[in-house]
Amino acid sequence: MAALLFAFDKTSAQTVLAPSYQEVCRAGGHPKWTYGKEGTPVQYQPLFGCDQRFGARRDADERFVEKLQARGLEGTALSWELVRQGWKWIGVRKLPSALNRFNLAFEADPGNGDVYHGIAVVMTQTGQPGNIVDYWYTEAVTRETGQPGRFADYGQFLLQSGRLGEARPMLEKAIALEPFNVWTLMNLATLNFRQDRQTEACAFVTRVLNAAPPPGYPKDRFDRILEGWRDRRTEENCG
Template sequence: MRAIAFFWTITLIAPQVFGQSPRLVSQTQALARPDQSFAREDSEIARLNCVPMFGEVKKTARQKQEQDAFLQSCDRSFGDRAEASRFFAERGWEYIAEGELDTACYRFNLAYLLDAANSDAYWGMGVVCHQKGNTTEAIRMLKKGVSIDSTDSMLIDDLATLYIQHFTDTKDEKELDAAFTWLGKSMALDSTNANTYLKLALAEYHRTNYDKSWENLHKCRALDVQLLDFDFIQQLVAKREDPQGIFKGKEEEK
């Protein structure tokens, strides 16, 4: 599962931001009934299934009934609920890869329902929010994930990336400060994580510390050259020539 989450980790290029991330039982379908109140309730349940943590609202009796039936079914099909939670989180990442964000969110919601201590559930919900353009909610979800698992450097890198995006949207230096704080925590956990150096390069770029940006970019290159984003490199070259002379601007390459 970690391999899937790593592959779909949130990425950014300066100054633009984009998500590369990031199933359950089929999404609840409202059944046709003569009583329209049932149809309305089914429709609302279906909507909340696609909102992180089921919208964090009080559950209706019908919603409780459906969720209890789901949990009982999982109890019969899996060794325990933690295993079932991991299974649905994995399906969620697959749906993110396919661009089916509502279905992905429902899967992560089910993972959360099965095991509220599964950090992947919050991570996935955060990636869904990010893909939908809601950075504030994405940050909130990833912070919940980090509060459960503060030892996953990739999860922390994604949280830092969201703070960088929020800075590009708001120009609030506090957001960039937060990104540096989280990247420092990630570095303390794993000093060989190439992704952390890449995000540090981006953060330093936004601070106009171009020499430090190059320094971190080359550390990323030394650890994993495949992570490099050449669009970002061109933007950095335009601000400051590569001190090591490895990367050239497009005009210099001609």
């Protein structure tokens, strides 16, 4: 009997509990100010504010993730699926739902750059200060994994913020990864015009005018955008 008890105790001692969400979050070392300006509700805070989670909302999230895991999704694959759902919610302007999915994706794979990209976009659309948006974009582009859009969107954010020198490497990396991304081509044309690099700017305008509409984007709206670029080409004497 003593031998059986010893065996049981030894097994119990070797049991290691998975870290809690809060522990995973704190290991990332994200400063408190990055979770939103003062008074930001928890449903609008990146990574749930890195606080201990409890209650019905936490329980519902756990059940939701368990259903995905039952489909065989774990780790990176689980994170990608949650990120995909987050972008879907952004598309219909359900920002708390979008952020919830990005926050859950973080726990599945903290190294997924698209998690932080999604968070940065939500922070932008909810009117958080630029330094908070910038922090999450920086997290996005410094991760090894993620889609080219994180560089494109960060470059656009920097361009709109007047940080032209910082915008260039982001946009150039984005277009190297996605040579036919018309939105990035437009941003590069704008950047070069603002930096008085006329020849390069006009070359990007030509690429814009030869581009096809992005998948799913209404052709009539895209044609109106191109008409504006044709006018710009004339104004800038691009030839």
